[in-house]
Amino acid sequence: MVNIIWxxxxxxxxxxGLITGNIAAINNEIIESxxxxxxxxxxxxxxxxxxxxxxxxxxxxxxxKKIAKIMTPLLSQLFPxxxxxxESIGYIxxxxxxxxxxxxxxxxxxxxxxxxxxQELNPDKKRATSSMITFLVLNTGGVTIIPTTIISLxxxxxxxxxxxxxxxxxxATLSAGVGGLTLDYFIRRKNDNT
Amino acid sequence: xxxxxxxxxxxxxxxxxxxxxxxxxxxxxxxxxxAKEGLITxxxxxxxxxxxxxxxxxxxxxxxxxDMFIFLEPYLHKINLASDILPMTFxxxxxxxxxxxxxxxxxxxxxxxxxxxxxxxxxxxxxxxxLYVVALYYGSIGVTKNRYALSVGLFSDLCGIIASFxxxxxxx
Numbered sequence: 573m574v575n576i577i578w579x580x581x582x583x584x585x586x587x588x589g590l591i592t593g594n595i596a597a598i599n600n601e602i603i604e605s606x607x608x609x610x611x612x613x614x615x616x617x618x619x620x621x622x623x624x625x626x627x628x629x630x631x632x633x634x635x636x637k638k639i640a641k642i643m644t645p646l647l648s649q650l651f652p653x654x655x656x657x658x659e660s661i662g663y664i665x666x667x668x669x670x671x672x673x674x675x676x677x678x679x680x681x682x683x684x685x686x687x688x689x690x691q692e693l694n695p696d697k698k699r700a701t702s703s704m705i706t707f708l709v710l711n712t713g714g715v716t717i718i719p720t721t722i723i724s725l726x727x728x729x730x731x732x733x734x735x736x737x738x739x740x741x742x743x744a745t746l747s748a749g750v751g752g753l754t755l756d757y758f759i760r761r762k763n764d765n766t
Numbered sequence: 767x768x769x770x771x772x773x774x775x776x777x778x779x780x781x782x783x784x785x786x787x788x789x790x791x792x793x794x795x796x797x798x799x800x801a802k803e804g805l806i807t808x809x810x811x812x813x814x815x816x817x818x819x820x821x822x823x824x825x826x827x828x829x830x831x832x833d834m835f836i837f838l839e840p841y842l843h844k845i846n847l848a849s850d851i852l853p854m855t856f857x858x859x860x861x862x863x864x865x866x867x868x869x870x871x872x873x874x875x876x877x878x879x880x881x882x883x884x885x886x887x888x889x890x891x892x893x894x895x896x897l898y899v900v901a902l903y904y905g906s907i908g909v910t911k912n913r914y915a916l917s918v919g920l921f922s923d924l925c926g927i928i929a930s931f932x933x934x935x936x937x938x
Contacts, residue, residue, distance in 0.1 A: 573916050577897070578821050585824035594829060601827040602820075609819040613812055621804040628800025630782045633789040673774045676894065683899075684807055684906050691907040699911040700904060708903060708915050712894040713922040719891040720772075721866070726887060729873035737884060740933040741891030747929035748893045752922025759914050 616680065623681035627663075636662035650710070650753070653693070653703050660689035664707055671711065674720035683711055702760050709756050713749035715742060807906055814905030818898060822861050831856050850875070851882055854889050859923040862895040885934045892926035 589598040630636050640662035647654075647661050654660055663686035670679040686707060694701050719741050726734035786793040825831070835852040842849055850872060854865045869886040876882040896919035904912055 574900070574912060577916070578817065581821035581825040584830060585821075585826075585828040588830040589824075589828040592829065592833075594827075597827045597829075598824055601823045605820045605823040606816060608823060609812075609816040612819070613808065613815055617805070617808045620808050621801045624804025624807065625797035625799075625801035626779060626782050628796045628803070629786040629791060629793050631800075632791045632796045633782075633786045635782060635785045670774070670778075675775060678775060680902070681804065683903060687903045687907050688807075691909070694909075696911075697907075698909060700909045700913050700915055704904075704909070705913065705915045705918060708896075708899065709918050709922050711903075712896045712899050712919055713926065714894070716891060719887075722869075722887050722891050725866075725870060725873065726878040726883075729870070729878045729883075731873075731878035731883075733879065736879075737887040737891065740884075740888045740930070740937055743933055744888050744892035744926050744929045748922045748926030751925025752918050755921050756918045759918065 616677070619677060620681050620684070623678065624685070627681065627685055631659065636666075638662075639665050650706055651703050653701065654690075655693070658689070658693070660686050660693070660703075663689055664710070667711060668714055671714045672717045674716050674718040676716075676721075679711075683707075702756075706753070706756050706760070709752035710749065713745060713752040715745045715749060717742060810908075811902055811905045814901045818901045822897070826857070826861065826864055846881055847885075848876070848882055851886055851889075854886060855927050858889060858893055858927060859896040859920055860898075862898065865890055881934065881938060884938050885930065888930040888934055889927060892930045893923045896920060896923055 586595075586598055589595045627636070636659050637657065640659055641657045643661050643665040644657050647664060648656065651661070651664075663682050667679050667682035667686055670682060687704065690701060690704050690707065691697065693703070717738075719738070722737065722741070723734045726737070783793060786796070831853045834856075835849045838852070839849045842852075850868065854868050857865050857868070869890050872882050872886040878884075878887065896916070900912060900915055900919060904910075904915070
């Protein structure tokens with residue numbers, strides 16, 4: 573599916589650019605898009621390095637295990653395939669907590685670490701496990717209690733009540749999460765292998 | 767409430783260090799071990815990020831997504847909606863930076879407290895950039911067979927967007 577999406581984005585973009593005579597912009601993008609990617613990486617790298625370092629401390633001190641122990645009863649319903657008190661649960665829970673606070677970019681290192689821990693449980697290293705997919709839904713459709721970027725931008729653009737959108741944002745992400753998890757549940761039940 | 771969210775990270779760092787001290791971990795050495803792992807992870811995901819941004823930016827710069835909705839303009843006016851916002855629904859799963867740019871543009875043209883501004887805010891807050899997260903998370907561990915991950919992720923986004931429209935029309 574990634575093949576199809578990736579390829580058709582490029583084909584559609586270039587063909588449509590040719591038809592509408594907008595090809596100069598596309599040409600420019602082919603040259604420049606690498607820059608945009610590297611800027612993103614430049615922003616992300618220090619954050620990853622710092623948090624992966626801190627998380628290593630948390631792992632060695634047993635903090636991640638402790639979080640996993642606390643969160644296992646709650647999350648084992650969603651992740652029946654993860655062994656009890658496994659460290660991945662600790663990272664998944666931390667990822668969700670940081671996401672909830674609206675600190676999306678700081679949540680990424682926890683998410684990556686959770687994936688690495690889930691990969692340890694994976695018998696086929698090239699193939700995503702059902703736990704990985706459930707985690708993905710929880711991550712993208714995860715509830716943001718405080719959408720920090722949106723609120724600060726609303727404030728910047730002169731909103732009289734920048735936080736008025738919070739309840740709607742919460743219900744909207746909740747719908748996304750519940751919708752995604754429901755579909756995930758039915759797919760998982762249908763082909764119950766890893 | 768936003769201050770509360772800014773408190774979280776400093777307190778988390780404090781707790782991690784404190785707990786490390788308590789358990790007598792060589793915190794500095796362990797930090798370096800983890801930091802090195804972090805650097806390797808970033809290095810591993812560079813190709814995935816470059817590949818995704820390459821394709822996404824070509825699609826966006828061709829303007830096809832914004833053009834797609836222009837013909838709907840006359841109908842949209844009847845329900846108090848401008849066509850500017852519709853590309854957001856398509857782009858939400860693909861590119862977080864471009865939906866953010868559209869949101870800012872809408873704040874600029876209609877104001878953040880207008881129906882359009884509120885709708886843009888809620889759509890932006892409804893989900894994360896699924897395609898990017900898939901590329902990043904699966905790329906970092908070398909998983910190439912995503913199975914039904916994208917279908918479920920995109921369906922989740924769709925639910926969020928439908929909910930955004932319903933909520934804004936019901937609540938505001």
